[in-house]
Every structure is written in C-alpha cells, then in structure tokens.
Amino acid sequence: MAKGKKKNQKKPHNRQKPSGKPKPQKTNQPKTTELTCTGLTDDGKGIATWNGKRLEIPHLLPGEKAEVAVPKRGPAKVVNVIEAADYRREAPCPYFYECGGCQIQHMTEKAQGDFKQQIVDRLMKPFGKPEPIMTMDHPYDYRNKNTMTFGEAGKREIIGGLYKQNSHDLIQVDRCLIHDPKADDIIGTIKKLLPSFKLRPYDEDTGRGFLRHVLVKTGKTSGQVMVVLVTGTPEFKGKNNFVKALRREHPEISTIIQNINTRSDSMVLGNQEKVLFGKGFITDTLGGLEFEISARSFYQINPVQTEKLYGKAVELAGLTGKETVIDAYCGIGTIGLIASKQAGNVIGIEMNKGAVKDAIRNSKHNNVKNARFYQGDAGEFMVNMAAEKKKADVVILDPPRSGSDEAFLSSVVTLSPERVVYVSCNPETQVRDLHYLTKKGYKVKEIHPVDMFPQTYHVETVVLLEKNK
Numbered sequence: 001m002a003k004g005k006k007k008n009q010k011k012p013h014n015r016q017k018p019s020g021k022p023k024p025q026k027t028n029q030p031k032t033t034e035l036t037c038t039g040l041t042d043d044g045k046g047i048a049t050w051n052g053k054r055l056e057i058p059h060l061l062p063g064e065k066a067e068v069a070v071p072k073r074g075p076a077k078v079v080n081v082i083e084a085a086d087y088r089r090e091a092p093c094p095y096f097y098e099c100g101g102c103q104i105q106h107m108t109e110k111a112q113g114d115f116k117q118q119i120v121d122r123l124m125k126p127f128g129k130p131e132p133i134m135t136m137d138h139p140y141d142y143r144n145k146n147t148m149t150f151g152e153a154g155k156r157e158i159i160g161g162l163y164k165q166n167s168h169d170l171i172q173v174d175r176c177l178i179h180d181p182k183a184d185d186i187i188g189t190i191k192k193l194l195p196s197f198k199l200r201p202y203d204e205d206t207g208r209g210f211l212r213h214v215l216v217k218t219g220k221t222s223g224q225v226m227v228v229l230v231t232g233t234p235e236f237k238g239k240n241n242f243v244k245a246l247r248r249e250h251p252e253i254s255t256i257i258q259n260i261n262t263r264s265d266s267m268v269l270g271n272q273e274k275v276l277f278g279k280g281f282i283t284d285t286l287g288g289l290e291f292e293i294s295a296r297s298f299y300q301i302n303p304v305q306t307e308k309l310y311g312k313a314v315e316l317a318g319l320t321g322k323e324t325v326i327d328a329y330c331g332i333g334t335i336g337l338i339a340s341k342q343a344g345n346v347i348g349i350e351m352n353k354g355a356v357k358d359a360i361r362n363s364k365h366n367n368v369k370n371a372r373f374y375q376g377d378a379g380e381f382m383v384n385m386a387a388e389k390k391k392a393d394v395v396i397l398d399p400p401r402s403g404s405d406e407a408f409l410s411s412v413v414t415l416s417p418e419r420v421v422y423v424s425c426n427p428e429t430q431v432r433d434l435h436y437l438t439k440k441g442y443k444v445k446e447i448h449p450v451d452m453f454p455q456t457y458h459v460e461t462v463v464l465l466e467k468n469k
C-alpha cells in the first residue's frame with residue numbers, strides 16, 4: 001500500500017520524561033466481540049449495540065451475527081460473519097473491503113434495489129407511495145468519468161489506483177468494476193509508460209515528480225475518449241513521444257489534455273489546461289441531442305440511467321409545446337435542452353460560469369432556438385422573476401446535495417407554475433423542500449426513485465408537484 005499524501009502524518013518521538021518513568025502509551029488496540037446487527041443506516045452500514053453504545057459497522061447486514069473488532073477510536077470492523085443474511089453475496093470486486101468507492105457490493109442486486117426503495121419509501125411517507133425504483137440491467141461498467149490517483153510505494157514502485165476508505169493511502173487498482181473498462185485499460189498503459197519516459201508520480205510534500213491523477217471520460221454513445229493527465233508541474237518532458245506512444249496503444253483516444261494542478265486540497269483538477277492532442281473535448285448523445293463535454297464540465301456520470309431520469313422528468317413536466325419552462329440549477333443545460341423540443345421556451349439558470357458557456361454552446365450546436373441560459377444564483381434569479389411578475393408554467397429544478405433554499409422556493413410559490421418537477425440526488429434535503437412547497441399550495445403527485453449509482457448507497461429521485469386546484 002502506498003501513501004498518496006503524507007502531510008498529516010506526525011513524526012514518532014522517543015523522548016522520555018526526565019523522571020525516567022516512561023509515559024503510558026495510548027493504544028487503539030481493538031476489542032473483538034460477537035454482535036448481532038439490528039438495522040442499516042442510509043449509507044449502508046450495519047447497526048449494532050455494544051456496551052450500551054450504538055455502533056455503525058461497514059459491511060454488516062441486518063439479522064447477521066458477526067465477530068467485530070471495536071477500536072477505541074475509528075470505525076468497527078467485521079472480522080468474521082458467523083451467521084450470514086440470505087441476501088449477502090461475495091463482493092465481486094476484490095478491492096471492495098478496502099476501497100471507499102462502493103459501500104453495498106456485499107448485497108445482491110435485488111437487495112440493493114430493495115434497500116434504496118425502503119429509504120425513499122420511508123422518507124417520502126408524508127407525501128405518498130413512491131413508484132418502484134428504476135434499476136439497471138447491467139449495474140457495472142457504467143461510469144463515463146473515471147479517475148485514478150498516482151503515488152509510490154516501497155522501492156519507487158508506481159501505484160495507480162484509488163484511496164482506501166477514509167484515508168489518503170492508495171491501493172493499486174487495475175480494474176474498478178463500475179468504471180468503463182476502456183478507461184482502466186488506458187490508465188494501465190499510462191502506468192506502464194511512465195518509467196520509460198522517466199516520469200514519476202507527483203509527491204505533494206517534496207513537490208517532486210509529475211503525475212497526480214489520470215481522468216478518462218468516455219462518450220457511451222459516440223465511443224469518443226478523452227484522457228486528462230493531471231500533473232503537479234507544467235513541464236512535461238518528452239510529451240510528444242508520450243502522446244504518440246499512448247495513441248499507438250489506444251487509437252480509440254479522441255483527445256489528450258494536460259491539466260496542471262498545484263493545489264494542496266483534494267480537488268482533482270486545476271485551472272490550467274493544455275490540449276496535447278485532438279479538440280480538447282468529446283461529444284456524446286443524450287435524449288436525442290449531442291452534448292460537448294470538456295474536462296471540467298459537469299455531466300451525469302451514468303448515461304444509461306440518465307436517459308431514464310431525464311425522460312421521466314420531461315414526461316412529468318407534461319409539456320404541450322406552449323409552456324415557459326424554467327430549468328433551475330441547469331448545469332450544461334441538458335434537461336432544459338431536451339425539454340425544449342416540447343416546450344414554448346426554456347429559461348436555464350446556473351451558478352457555474354463555465355457550465356453556462358457550455359449550455360449556450362450546446363444549444364447552438366443542437367440548433368435549439370427557444371432556450372436562454374443565465375449565470376447566477378437560482379434563488380436570486382427567481383426572486384427577480386417574481387418581482388417582475390414574469391410567468392412560468394413549469395419549474396424543473398435539480399439542485400446540489402444541499403437542496404434548494406427559501407428564496408428559490410418562496411419565489412416558485414409567487415410565480416405559481418402549474419407543475420414543479422424536482423430532481424434530487426439527496427432525498428433527505430428534497431423532503432425538507434417538499435414540506436415547504438406542500439405547505440404553500442402544492443401537492444406531491446408522483447415520486448420516482450432511480451438507481452443512478454449501483455453498488456453505492458446513493459439514490460436519485462424525481463418528484464412531480466402540482467398546484468392545488
């Protein structure tokens with residue numbers, strides 16, 4: 001195992017007190033005990049009680065009896081499952097128990113769907129019964145955005161992999177089961193090429209070395225592939241030959257970008273980019289439209305499920321070709337542009353400048369004439385629209401995990417659209433916002449959970465609200 005970052009590690013010290021009496025060492029030696037799991041948290045951890053204390057234990061399932069190691073600090077760990085639940089399975093990924101990327105691979109696929117359905121059913125109970133969750137036929141290989149981090153282990157052995165759960169320790173990962181396999185092949189080739197070009201992984205502490213991460217984006221429909229080499233320094237010795245060698249092994253690559261990231265936080269990408277080969281972006285098709293995807297633009301990571309999610313959102317909007325539709329928190333304009341085919345006009349609002357530029361470019365690229373995109377805070381934008389007595393027939397909103405805010409929601413109430421379609425990647429904050437809207441004259445009509453992120457605990461929901469008659 002390699003260290004991706006050593007900054008927070010304290011140096012050990014051996015000094016003793018002058019009295020000669022050694023200070024007792026604080027140990028974190030775990031106690032191993034037998035526990036029975038009584039429930040599951042919404043992030044997929046087993047719940048058990050030990051010495052009157054509630055424990056949340058990764059990889060343990062309700063009804064199971066297990067030997068569990070309980071340290072003084074940090075998470076408890078399953079040592080041995082004594083009685084297994086009938087929906088437990090051998091996790092298909094060999095890195096599952098170490099890597100933090102997936103949390104529920106030890107459940108059968110049916111159980112994963114049931115688990116997410118139960119969460120949504122419970123949270124949405126005040127508003128009605130949710131529809132059955134939309135699951136995926138092949139819940140693997142789905143990510144179109146794949147990142148691996150580079151570091152070193154032992155005697156300068158290069159590691160290209162993922163962080164261990166809750167840490168900055170890297171695990172060598174040759175194949176991540178939810179990544180696009182093509183992406184992992186390319187990352188493997190890059191790892192193999194590094195020594196022959198005398199390129200090393202970047203070390204944040206010393207500022208030496210070169211490669212921090214490799215990000216590979218793939219267009220599932222177009223087959224186009226973007227490779228982003230995230231480097232800690234701008235110098236790239238032998239870059240032309242490196243690009244040639246990589247393309248020789250992977251002629252499917254459409255564009256290669258060097259992204260320079262000198263930051264010390266956990267952001268993968270920096271602000272500076274150089275296009276080394278190709279156009280610097282790829283395209284992909286979604287909802288019958290073609291979207292340009294750049295290294296830094298937000299694009300839903302599971303295209304198969306996104307078709308279902310957006311399809312449902314547009315269907316719930318109930319458009320007849322005349323309506324004014326607001327696409328709030330619109331990102332690169334995907335939902336609004338897809339809806340524009342059936343709407344009178346679309347107004348998109350988004351905070352991120354780059355995403356708004358992408359949305360405008362995408363509308364031109366698809367010859368959409370009835371959509372306008374604005375940059376700003378969605379709440380402020382809606383307050384202004386309400387103050388100017390503007391009209392909206394349908395509001396579609398897809399806010400970040402933190403949900404929407406009162407400025408936005410109160411302006412929705414003032415604008416008084418017939419329908420509100422609320423897409424969310426966090427049903428908890430969505431429920432909070434639904435309580436607000438249902439107290440102010442709206443009624444929840446339909447609730448649809450969508451499994452956008454199989455093997456993880458995350459669940460997406462799309463909810464239709466209508467104005468009380």
Ligand SMILES: C[S@@+](CC[C@H](N)C(=O)[O-])C[C@H]1O[C@@H](n2cnc3c(N)ncnc32)[C@H](O)[C@@H]1O
Nearest residue numbers: 300329330331350351352376377378398399400
């Ligand atoms: C979950 S993404 C949805 C993007 C888009 N609807 C899609 O499906 O690709 C949420 C978006 O909200 C934007 N955002 C966050 N806070 C915002 C705010 N206060 N006002 C407007 N947009 C905001 C983010 O930049 C991000 O693009």
